[in-house]
Amino acid sequence: MAFSFFGGVHPKENKHYAENQKVQEFPAPDLLVIPMSQHIGAPCLPLVKKGDRVTVGQKIGDNQGLCVPVHASVSGTVKAVEARPHTNGMTCMSVVIQNDHLDELCPDIQPRTQEEVDKLTAEELIAIVREGGIVGMGGATFPTYFKLSSGLGKVDTVIVNAGECEPYITADDRLCQEMAPELVSGLKIIMKIFGLKAAHIAIEDNKPAAVKALKFAIDPADGIVVDVLPAKYPQGAEKQMIYAVTGREVPSGGLPAAVGCAVFNAATCKAIHDAVYLGMPLIKRIVTVSGDICMEAKNLMVPVGTPFEALMEAVGTSENPYKVISGGPMMGAAQYDLAVTTNKGVNAITILGRKNRFAVDNPHCIRCGKCMDACPMHLIPVMMYNAERNSDIDEMKSLNMLDCIECGCCAYTCPAGIPLVQSFRTGKQKLRDAMPKK
Amino acid sequence: MAQMKYFYELTISSSPHAHSSTTTQTIMRDVLIALVPALIMSVVFFGFRALMVTVVSAAACVFFEWGYRKLMKLDNTAWDLSAVVTGVLLAFVCPVTIPYWTIILGDLFAIVLVKQLFGGIGKNFVNPALAGRAFMFSWPVLMSTWVKVGFSNAAGLISTADAVTAATPLAAMHQGQMCSESIWDLFIGNVGGCLGETSALALLIGFAYLLFRKVINARIPVAYIATVAVLAFLFPLGNDRIAWMAAQVFGGGLMLGAIFMATDYVTSPVTKLGQIIFGIGCGVITILIRYFGGYSEGVSYAILIMNCCVVLLDKVGRPVKFGAPKKEAAKK
Numbered sequence: 172m173a174f175s176f177f178g179g180v181h182p183k184e185n186k187h188y189a190e191n192q193k194v195q196e197f198p199a200p201d202l203l204v205i206p207m208s209q210h211i212g213a214p215c216l217p218l219v220k221k222g223d224r225v226t227v228g229q230k231i232g233d234n235q236g237l238c239v240p241v242h243a244s245v246s247g248t249v250k251a252v253e254a255r256p257h258t259n260g261m262t263c264m265s266v267v268i269q270n271d272h273l274d275e276l277c278p279d280i281q282p283r284t285q286e287e288v289d290k291l292t293a294e295e296l297i298a299i300v301r302e303g304g305i306v307g308m309g310g311a312t313f314p315t316y317f318k319l320s321s322g323l324g325k326v327d328t329v330i331v332n333a334g335e336c337e338p339y340i341t342a343d344d345r346l347c348q349e350m351a352p353e354l355v356s357g358l359k360i361i362m363k364i365f366g367l368k369a370a371h372i373a374i375e376d377n378k379p380a381a382v383k384a385l386k387f388a389i390d391p392a393d394g395i396v397v398d399v400l401p402a403k404y405p406q407g408a409e410k411q412m413i414y415a416v417t418g419r420e421v422p423s424g425g426l427p428a429a430v431g432c433a434v435f436n437a438a439t440c441k442a443i444h445d446a447v448y449l450g451m452p453l454i455k456r457i458v459t460v461s462g463d464i465c466m467e468a469k470n471l472m473v474p475v476g477t478p479f480e481a482l483m484e485a486v487g488t489s490e491n492p493y494k495v496i497s498g499g500p501m502m503g504a505a506q507y508d509l510a511v512t513t514n515k516g517v518n519a520i521t522i523l524g525r526k527n528r529f530a531v532d533n534p535h536c537i538r539c540g541k542c543m544d545a546c547p548m549h550l551i552p553v554m555m556y557n558a559e560r561n562s563d564i565d566e567m568k569s570l571n572m573l574d575c576i577e578c579g580c581c582a583y584t585c586p587a588g589i590p591l592v593q594s595f596r597t598g599k600q601k602l603r604d605a606m607p608k609k
Numbered sequence: 610m611a612q613m614k615y616f617y618e619l620t621i622s623s624s625p626h627a628h629s630s631t632t633t634q635t636i637m638r639d640v641l642i643a644l645v646p647a648l649i650m651s652v653v654f655f656g657f658r659a660l661m662v663t664v665v666s667a668a669a670c671v672f673f674e675w676g677y678r679k680l681m682k683l684d685n686t687a688w689d690l691s692a693v694v695t696g697v698l699l700a701f702v703c704p705v706t707i708p709y710w711t712i713i714l715g716d717l718f719a720i721v722l723v724k725q726l727f728g729g730i731g732k733n734f735v736n737p738a739l740a741g742r743a744f745m746f747s748w749p750v751l752m753s754t755w756v757k758v759g760f761s762n763a764a765g766l767i768s769t770a771d772a773v774t775a776a777t778p779l780a781a782m783h784q785g786q787m788c789s790e791s792i793w794d795l796f797i798g799n800v801g802g803c804l805g806e807t808s809a810l811a812l813l814i815g816f817a818y819l820l821f822r823k824v825i826n827a828r829i830p831v832a833y834i835a836t837v838a839v840l841a842f843l844f845p846l847g848n849d850r851i852a853w854m855a856a857q858v859f860g861g862g863l864m865l866g867a868i869f870m871a872t873d874y875v876t877s878p879v880t881k882l883g884q885i886i887f888g889i890g891c892g893v894i895t896i897l898i899r900y901f902g903g904y905s906e907g908v909s910y911a912i913l914i915m916n917c918c919v920v921l922l923d924k925v926g927r928p929v930k931f932g933a934p935k936k937e938a939a940k941k
Contacts, residue, residue: 177931182627260621338627410932423932491617500627507621521626528620529628533684537633537691537731540879544826548931553879554923571930579625586633587731593623 174418176411178547179403180580182338182501184377188468189341189461194349196472197458197485199245201270203476204255205231206263209514210306211313212237217266223249228277228452230302231266239304239314243268244454244474246275256508258497258517265512268476280450288447293323293364296447303446304453304515309343309407309436310498312516315443318435319364322428326365330416331358333374333381333437334400334407337499340519342457343437345470347374347381350441351388357440358395360447365433369394372437373416377402404501405578409434411547423574438518453515460486462522473513480509482520493528496521501579531588542581542591548574552581552591559598564605572598633730637690639824643815644697644869650798650808654758655705658766659804662712663700669713670696673720683729691730695719698738698869701805702862702909703745706754715741735916736876739909755780755801777801778860783905787847788856795859805865812864825872828884829891833867834858836892844900863895866908876916880926887922890915 208214215232219225225243232241243266250267257263291299301316309332331354335343347354354372362370372385376399389395400406400415410421412434419430427434435443438456445451454475461468466487473482479495496503497517513520542552550571558566575595582591651659675687686692699715719741724733746752757775778788778800790800798808806812819825841857842850857863871877871891878884891911898907 180629182629414931420932422934423930425932492619494620494622494626496624496626501625503624503626505619505621505624505626507619509619523626527626527628530622535633535686535689535730537636537874538877538879539636539874541631543879543928549928550930551879551923551927574930574932577624579627583625583627584629584631586629586631586636588628588632590623592625596623 174415175401175403176406176414176547177549178545178580179405179411180545180583181402182404182583184402185338185461185463186341186344186377188339188463188465189459189470190344192341192345192468192470194345194457194470194472197474197477197482199270199272199474200477200481202250202478203245203268203270203474204265204478204510204512205241205244205268205476206255206257206265206512206514207232207241208257208263209241209312209475209516210239211311212239214238214264215241217252217264219249219252219266221249221251225249225268226275226277228280228454230452237314237317239301239306239316240452241266242304242452242454243277244476245270246273247271256511258504258506258511258514260504260507280452282449283447288360291447293366296360296364299446300443302452303442305439305442305446306453306515307436308438308442308456308515308518310502310516310518311409312514315435315439318433319361321426322365322433325428325431326433327367327431328417328433329358329361329365329367329370330412330432330434331370331372331437331440332407332409332412332434333372333378333385334412335378336375336402336404336406336408337501337503337519339461339521340459340499341461341470342459342518344378344381346437346441346457347378348384351384353441353444354385354437355388355393355395355440356448357442357444358435359393360443361433361435361440369396371396371398371416373398373400373412375400375402375406404580405547405576408547408576408578410576423571456513456515456518458482458513458517459519460522461519462488462492462524463527464488464490464492464524465522475514476512478510478512479506479520482513483509483522486522488522490524492522493525494523496523500527501583502577529588530590534585534587534589536587536589539586541584541586545580545584547578547580548576550575552595555598556589556591556594559594559601562601564602567598567602573602575599633689633691636824637694639819639822640694640869641690641697643818643824644701644805646811646814647701647805647808647865648697650811651701651705651804654798654807655756655804659705661766662703662705662707662709662804663697665709666700666712666716667693667696669716670699670720673717674725677721677725678729681725686730689730692720695724695737695741698805699741701865702738702742702803704752704754704756705804706756707745707751711745711748711751715745718744731875733875734919735913736870736873739870739913742909743913758799758801758807775801777905778856779899779905782846782856782860783899785846787849787852788860790860792852792855792859795856800860802860803862803865806862809859809864812868816868819868826884828881829871829877829888830867832885832888833871833891833895834863836889837863837895840892840896846900857896857899861906862908866912867891870908871912871915876919878919878922878926880923880928883919883922883926886925887915887919890918
């Protein structure tokens with residue numbers, strides 16, 4: 172273990188704002204907007220209509236294909252089923268629920284005892300994970316059941332990603348500190364599904380309290396190793412993490428299962444535990460609400476569908492926000508409308524002040540090559556940028572633009588302030604447009 | 610929907626939303642800081658005229674940069690300090706006796722013809738300071754009049770008539786003889802030559818600073834200097850191999866060129882392999898010119914020639930992407 176991936180940067184961690192804040196239950200607001208698309212794949216179709224009464228944990232959306240269901244996070248009445256702004260910048264069909272604050276539990280939710288869980292087969296467990304609406308909670312929101320079922324028989328190494336290399340975010344850090352037993356329990360379920368005797372939990376060395384809590388929660392007989400990796404961005408990126416833990420390189424364009432690995436976010440493990448033992452689907456998650464202008468940064472346990480404005484009011488800001496970001500500052504999406512709501516993949520809301528402005532009107536590349544030294548995928552951002560500006564499809568292809576993981580290291584380090592990631596997103600679209608239609 | 614109840618505007622942009630504190634300006638500032646030891650040594654050896662020539666050259670470069678951008682209605686890049694670096698470096702590769710009008714013409718050539726006509730910062734394909742120097746050799750006598758070192762011999766700020774001329778160590782070595790100066794004098798810079806190139810010690814201090822600040826990496830300078838050292842060691846013209854090698858390395862403009870000119874971001878490769886080949890190429894051409902050329906110094910032209918190969922070198926040096934199929938990786 173402990174290989175060091177090439178490249179990367181070390182942005183100011185800024186974790187001190189929230190790292191010592193215990194996770195607090197955030198009271199569900201009066202109105203929740205639950206998007207039907209909270210995962211990669213086919214969006215859910217709403218199963219409820221205006222005027223219906225819903226209960227906590229009730230399935231309100233599902234679909235065929237690569238999809239996981241969506242559940243009501245509170246009890247109340249459906250006020251509307253309509254398109255609402257989504258954190259991805261577009262609009263998305265959403266179920267709007269008027270909260271009746273009764274928190275009436277859906278009768279389908281039945282806890283399981285250890286004996287019952289022990290009797291479950293891998294297929295049954297995977298079905299529970301799907302019905303629990305569980306997705307990768309690090310931000311990518313890849314359906315977890317699919318990762319499990321497609322990895323059956325291929326995966327020999329399971330890694331729990333508690334790296335959390337993004338600045339400001341402390342949600343997984345707090346989760347490891349406060350809910351390590353549930354995390355380990357969820358990991359054991361994953362190990363059972365894959366039939367493995369050993370697993371890794373990978374975490375950065377800037378979270379000593381979480382490392383301690385995890386080591387305390389692990390029984391020596393479990394075969395679980397805590398790998399403490401150096402704090403470096405993007406340590407938590409899937410391919411980089413697999414390399415750092417096992418030394419294996421996920422092939423370009425391939426999935427981790429191709430090298431026998433499966434990576435699960437720490438919060439995902441906890442959600443699997445909840446779904447299997449408590450019968451509770453994924454309806455709330457820890458969200459770090461932090462930023463350099465927050466009066467009091469917090470880690471909050473937030474019901475899915477809570478508007479950003481409500482969460483921002485809970486922390487208060489010392490000046491008007493310059494940017495409100497869903498996620499962390501390196502990969503998060505800046506929001507234009509604070510009516511957007513949290514979903515399963517929102518691990519943080521980062522509120523930045525005006526002094527974070529660094530945009531340059533006319534950036535001039537000086538070919539310093541710092542972007543290359545920072546690229547964890549060994550690409551050449553300086554040449555990719557020129558190729559994109561010239562819309563040179565062949566050159567973009569030969570520079571492997573589609574391998575870019577949009578981690579932001581290049582743009583972070585660029586002394587000229589060139590919006591490189593923006594350019595590569597555009598370039599990837601140009602490449603996709605140029606591909607022959609199947 | 611979307612009635613905004615907040616009274617402020619949110620900014621949206623593509624991620625990342627964080628940025629390192631390094632900018633073009635801080636990089637150029639670091640380069641200037643790294644040049645300070647060499648400037649101090651040049652004043653020690655050549656008098657205050659050295660400082661004056663440097664200041665005039667830097668000011669002229671900033672003026673031409675500002676003027677051109679203004680005239681062409683382009684954004685103003687005069688304050689990013691890159692023009693200052695060009696001005697200082699051009700002064701550093703001239704004799705201290707250079708008339709002010711000559712260096713100002715050199716600045717004009719460097720900034721307007723070499724840099725701005727190709728699109729400004731980041732677009733020029735050869736190093737502006739070295740191209741300016743090459744242009745200034747239109748006045749070969751002015752460009753190769755070397756004064757004896759020592760504060761008492763220093764050339765006047767205005768008139769240079771009093772200065773006592775002398776030969777440079779490389780001029781002697783060009784004749785195939787070992788220079789008369791001691792290696793120690795060559796190392797600290799107590800020898801005739803261009804304004805900023807004499808003191809290897811001061812330049813190495815600047816090199817250490819640049820490495821510490823991660824402004825440059827060591828690949829080009831080390832490859833360049835090592836190539837010159839190895840070739841000089843293998844093919845000495847004097848009796849003492851070691852002394853010949855040391856004189857080739859510390860005498861003349863090699864240190865200045867390898868540390869500050871060949872590493873110019875714009876005109877050097879960005880790929881690792883490209884940088885190493887670039888450094889070796891510079892070293893080979895330098896030795897070829899010093900041994901067989903009509904002119905005793907080869908650094909400027911070696912770098913200018915290699916500048917023209919940068920696009921090719923970057924093609925050769927492309928790294929293998931993460932997760933590339935092993936066959937492809939083995940092929941490269």
